[in-house]
Amino acid sequence: MQSLQQKASAWSGVDPNDAFAIDETNLFEKLGLQTFINLSTNFYNRVYDDEEEWFRSIFSYSSKEDAIKNQYEFFVQRMGGPPLYSERKGHPALIGRHRPFPVTHKAADRWLQHMQQALDSVTDIDEDSKIKMMNFFRHTAFFLVAGDELKNQNQSVACKHAANKPATE
Numbered sequence: 001m002q003s004l005q006q007k008a009s010a011w012s013g014v015d016p017n018d019a020f021a022i023d024e025t026n027l028f029e030k031l032g033l034q035t036f037i038n039l040s041t042n043f044y045n046r047v048y049d050d051e052e053e054w055f056r057s058i059f060s061y062s063s064k065e066d067a068i069k070n071q072y073e074f075f076v077q078r079m080g081g082p083p084l085y086s087e088r089k090g091h092p093a094l095i096g097r098h099r100p101f102p103v104t105h106k107a108a109d110r111w112l113q114h115m116q117q118a119l120d121s122v123t124d125i126d127e128d129s130k131i132k133m134m135n136f137f138r139h140t141a142f143f144l145v146a147g148d149e150l151k152n153q154n155q156s157v158a159c160k161h162a163a164n165k166p167a168t169e
Contacts, residue, residue: 008143011105019139021132028081033072035124036079040072043118047111055110079133108141 002010009016028036048064050056059067073084115137119130 004143004146007146007149008139011145012138012142014135014139016139018132018135020136022079022136025129025132026080027129027133028076028079031079031125031129033076033081035122036072036075036081037068038124039118039122040068040075042121043071043115044068046114046117050110050114052110055107058107078136103144103147105142105145108145112138112141 005016008014009019012019044059044064044067047059047067048056062070070085073088077083077085112134116134119125119134125133
């Protein structure tokens with residue numbers, strides 16, 4: 001059975017070494033807090049303006065301002081900065097935090113499309129950093145898809161002890 005990381009690599013087409021190349025450079029020191037705020041703001045403006053209702057609805061349980069803050073604080077923390085996200089919300093636990101949402105291949109592709117456009121529009125990010133970040137985002141998006149599929153498998157598997165019992169009315 002493939003691990004979630006193996007599935008993420010297979011589905012994203014991103015080798016784990018490339019996915020975690022963000023750890024080779026402190027992108028927070030290189031880019032600064034405002035760049036991450038700009039990236040997340042640009043991204044969520046695109047998400048909340050998406051023409052597809054099914055995609056917008058995934059984000060309907062959070063205000064745009066909260067979504068922006070959660071994302072940039074996570075990015076800052078993950079890319080070498082202070083633990084802003086963990087200090088405010090606890091461990092990131094990405095699969096657990098995304099558990100309520102339908103994180104499908106289609107949703108990951110749409111998310112990545114918006115993130116690529118946001119990265120391309122933020123001029124403060126150099127090309128090498130954009131590549132490293134996008135590799136991380138692509139791998140992580142499909143890691144979450146793998147986690148979502150595992151969640152769905154677990155929900156559909158009945159307890160082995162209940163399998164042979166007749167349904168009660």
